[in-house]
Amino acid sequence: MPTADVEDHEDVWVFVEEHDGDVAPVSWELLGEARSLADALDEDLVALVVGHDVEDVAQEAIQRGADRVLAADDPVFEPYRADPYGEQCRALVESREPSVVLIGGTHTGRDFAGRVAVPVHAGLTADCTELDVDEDGHLAARRPAFGGNVLATIKCEDHRPQMATVRAGVFEAADPDPGREGEVEFVDAVVDEADTVTEVIERDVGETVDITDADRIVAAGGGTDGDIDPVVELADALDAELAASRKAVDEGWVSHDRQVGQTGKTVRPDLYVAVGVSGAVQHIEGMNDSDVVVAVNNDPNAPIFDHADYGIVGDLFEVCPELTDLLEGVEDPQEALA
Amino acid sequence: MTDEWTVVVGVKQVPDEDDVSINPDTGTLDRADADAILNRPDRNALEAALQLKDAVGARVVAMTMGPPMASPVLETAVAMGCDDGVLVTDRAFGGSDTWPTSLALAETAAYLDADVVVCGEETTDSSTGQVPPGIAAHNDWAQLTYVEDLEARPAENRVVARRDVEGGHERVAADLPVVVAVAYGENDPRTAGLHRKLYAENEFEPVELTADDLDIDEDAVGLAASPTQVGGMKTVSPVEREREVVDDPDELAAALAEEGVV
Numbered sequence: 001m002p003t004a005d006v007e008d009h010e011d012v013w014v015f016v017e018e019h020d021g022d023v024a025p026v027s028w029e030l031l032g033e034a035r036s037l038a039d040a041l042d043e044d045l046v047a048l049v050v051g052h053d054v055e056d057v058a059q060e061a062i063q064r065g066a067d068r069v070l071a072a073d074d075p076v077f078e079p080y081r082a083d084p085y086g087e088q089c090r091a092l093v094e095s096r097e098p099s100v101v102l103i104g105g106t107h108t109g110r111d112f113a114g115r116v117a118v119p120v121h122a123g124l125t126a127d128c129t130e131l132d133v134d135e136d137g138h139l140a141a142r143r144p145a146f147g148g149n150v151l152a153t154i155k156c157e158d159h160r161p162q163m164a165t166v167r168a169g170v171f172e173a174a175d176p177d178p179g180r181e182g183e184v185e186f187v188d189a190v191v192d193e194a195d196t197v198t199e200v201i202e203r204d205v206g207e208t209v210d211i212t213d214a215d216r217i218v219a220a221g222g223g224t225d226g227d228i229d230p231v232v233e234l235a236d237a238l239d240a241e242l243a244a245s246r247k248a249v250d251e252g253w254v255s256h257d258r259q260v261g262q263t264g265k266t267v268r269p270d271l272y273v274a275v276g277v278s279g280a281v282q283h284i285e286g287m288n289d290s291d292v293v294v295a296v297n298n299d300p301n302a303p304i305f306d307h308a309d310y311g312i313v314g315d316l317f318e319v320c321p322e323l324t325d326l327l328e329g330v331e332d333p334q335e336a337l338a
Numbered sequence: 339m340t341d342e343w344t345v346v347v348g349v350k351q352v353p354d355e356d357d358v359s360i361n362p363d364t365g366t367l368d369r370a371d372a373d374a375i376l377n378r379p380d381r382n383a384l385e386a387a388l389q390l391k392d393a394v395g396a397r398v399v400a401m402t403m404g405p406p407m408a409s410p411v412l413e414t415a416v417a418m419g420c421d422d423g424v425l426v427t428d429r430a431f432g433g434s435d436t437w438p439t440s441l442a443l444a445e446t447a448a449y450l451d452a453d454v455v456v457c458g459e460e461t462t463d464s465s466t467g468q469v470p471p472g473i474a475a476h477n478d479w480a481q482l483t484y485v486e487d488l489e490a491r492p493a494e495n496r497v498v499a500r501r502d503v504e505g506g507h508e509r510v511a512a513d514l515p516v517v518v519a520v521a522y523g524e525n526d527p528r529t530a531g532l533h534r535k536l537y538a539e540n541e542f543e544p545v546e547l548t549a550d551d552l553d554i555d556e557d558a559v560g561l562a563a564s565p566t567q568v569g570g571m572k573t574v575s576p577v578e579r580e581r582e583v584v585d586d587p588d589e590l591a592a593a594l595a596e597e598g599v600v
Contacts, residue, residue: 024504079508082471082481106504111483114471118437123565126466140569151572159565197480197513201498205506216599238600249523256523257502262355262465263379263522271599281358282462288577292599294590300583309580310593322587327600 009099009160012038014066015089016049017104018057019080019205025173026104028064030166032174033131034102035065040133043099044068048092050085052078055184062182065174069182070096074189080108081198084191086115091190093120098161100139102131105165117163123156125164138162144285169212169268208257209241216240216271219260219287222247223276223297223316228254230320231275237328243267245277261286276316279304296320343396343492343514346452347387348443348473349380349415351408352463376411379458381418381527382520386488387456388419388528394490396454397421401446403431403439409544417530417538424450425544426552433561440472442559445552448477453514454497459484459522470519480512483519 014034017024031047038045047061049071058069072088093101093116101116103109105127117124130142130151138155139162145152156162211217218235220228222245235242244254246261260267262282272290276297277283284307287293295308296319305311312319353372387398400415402408403426412423426446431438447455455474460467467483474481482488486507487500498511502521530538549556557563584590594600 080503081510082474082483086475107484107502108504110467111471111481114436114440114468115475115481117468117565118440118472118475121437121565124436124468125566126468134569142572145571151574153569153572154566155569156565157567197516198482199511201509201511203503203506203508205503205508208502208506210505246523252526256521259523262462263459271594271597280356282355292594292597293579294594305583306581307577307579309582309597310590311581311583312585312587312590313583319587323591326587326591 006158006160009097010041011044011046011096011098012041012100013046013048013098013102013161015101015103015109016047016057016061017106017108018049018051018054019108020078021053021057023057023060024104024106024108024168026106026109026166026168028173029168029171030102030104031061031065033166033171034100035174037100037131037133037139038067041099041137046070046098048089050077050088058184060176062184063176063178063180065180067182069184071184071186072189073186074191076189076191076193076196079200079203081196081200082112082115083197085112087191088189089116090119092187093122093161101161101163103163103165105167109165113163113165120161121159122161122163123154123159125154125156128164128166129170131164131166139164167266169266211241211243211258211260212265212267214241214267214269217243217260217267217269217287217290218273218275219243219245219277220248220254220275221245221277222251223278224248224253226251226253227317230317230324234273234275234320234324234327237324238271238273240269240271240273245283246280274304274308275320277304278302279307343390343394343453343490344451345387345390345396345398345454345456346447346450347380347383347398347400347415347420348455348457348469349384349400349402349411350377350461351375351402351404351411352377352461355462374407374410376414377458377461377463379460379462379520379522380411381458382522382525383456383458384415384418384420385525385527386485386518386520387454389525390454390488390490391419394492399424399450401426401443401450403427403442412544413538413542414530416542417535418528419530419534423542423544425546427546428549430549430554430556430560433564434559435564435566436466436468436472437565438559438563440469441476441563442549442552442554443469444473444476445554446547447473447515449547449552455515455517457517457519459519467519470517474517477515480514480516481518482510482512482516484521485518486521486524488518488520
């Protein structure tokens with residue numbers, strides 16, 4: 001197979017995901033992290049903005065660290081669809097030859113990334129949590145391997161660009177600097193509406209919860225046996241978001257958008273309370289970055305206790321209401337309990 | 339294209355993640371005794387494909403790529419109601435990352451004259467979710483990922499899907515052929531009927547397709563055609579937890595107040 005002429009490729013690109021002018025937070029997180037990669041490589045940091053009426057987004061990308069912006073601004077790009085986004089980004093990557101392309105690991109990012117990587121035969125690493133440049137100038141993208149505390153380093157030495165989708169909430173976004181200057185280049189749309197193979201019939205956002213932003217989370221597991229009321233009440237008392245293990249979602253007790261773990265979301269709250277959650281590897285992976293972890297389970301040998309700061313061995317149907325009473329309506333529980 | 343749709347379902351054999359545990363002291367994985375099972379999200383894909391068959395009539399064929407020992411997942415698919423199963427198997431495919439894997443599956447889908455390809459959201463052993471869009475990209479077909487509900491529109495030669503997007507949902511129509519990745523857990527996979535199960539176990543033999551059958555150049559697949567390499571593993575120190583068992587909710591509430599998290 002022909003491999004890319006690695007030397008011909010330069011610059012670090014970050015895809016800036018916007019929907020109707022709202023930018024996905026992971027895009028700014030990536031721009032902050034990619035700044036240091038571009039500096040380490042002594043290359044430009046380029047923001048790739050695709051959408052319609054994206055002038056403001058392009059300017060904000062400069063303020064948040066991009067040296068240059070490539071903006072594809074056309075009605076065909078709003079709302080998002082995989083085929084026009086993929087085709088536009090493929091065309092730009094083929095003609096401009098970046099060294100690195102980073103994309104937020106949202107449903108949108110994970111949807112279209114392959115439509116760029118496949119036709120250009122680029123290496124695409126999924127869901128990275130660490131990014132580095134190795135001594136040879138290659139991107140070292142690290143991602144959790146099959147649960148647990150093992151990170152695999154993925155490299156792509158003979159193909160360009162080196163592409164990766166990156167998990168949300170891992171890196172810090174840089175604050176905008178209004179004085180920062182950079183060049184915004186508007187590029188021609190290479191996609192015509194007549195050539196698209198999909199049509200968005202309706203789009204309804206703002207209706208589902210995003211537990212990845214929550215400061216406190218109370219999760220229901222299989223131990224609830226379908227009666228999640230005590231868990232919901234505890235969550236209310238703590239002003240926390242309700243979450244769930246895979247078991248509770250599979251059984252239909254809690255909706256999938258609240259699932260924590262490998263096939264659900266990764267969360268990093270200040271407080272994570274696992275109620276009736278056994279503590280399977282896939283669940284631990286999704287909540288192990290929480291600050292303080294509490295486990296309530298009637299099985300003293302449940303693995304969750306190994307991954308918790310505080311545990312209560314007991315019947316959740318007794319423990320949860322008691323805890324709810326203790327915490328409910330207390331404006332400043334810290335003081336009340338002191 | 340004939341009147342009846344051909345629906346191809348991509349399935350994979352994976353180690354049972356429920357048999358894998360983390361040693362809390364070393365952070366290493368213990369997966370030695372894990373059984374080989376059908377990737378759980380693929381059950382949702384099979385159910386979505388069989389619902390298309392129920393709704394508009396379709397020939398549903400399961401495909402998997404791997405060595406012959408991976409074929410029990412095809413038996414499971416046939417027992418659930420698939421009409422046939424294809425094992426895509428060749429030494430040339432060994433060491434493939436998602437790029438050649440999706441190439442081989444894309445060629446298989448084209449070989450089978452697929453109108454709709456249905457996959458699970460991701461596999462639980464590698465969780466990249468890259469193969470369904472990869473199949474679509476290799477064949478330049480439409481794609482719909484994170485699909486919660488799928489409706490056949492044979493008169494329009496399209497499908498309409500409800501997709502889960504950040505913060506909400508959207509309904510998207512896609513022209514055939516299309517690759518669909520079903521959101522994990524979004525339907526109730528049917529159980530296999532006894533009769534079908536006996537057929538799958540005793541009579542069903544998967545069709546085997548090699549690189550040659552699919553007209554795939556051996557240099558276009560396998561390790562050499564994989565752009566990514568694993569450049570090492572590093573064990574992250576396990577997160578230090580207090581692992582303190584308290585006696586009652588009062589004590590717990592006090593501890594949480596001490597931590598400053600309530």
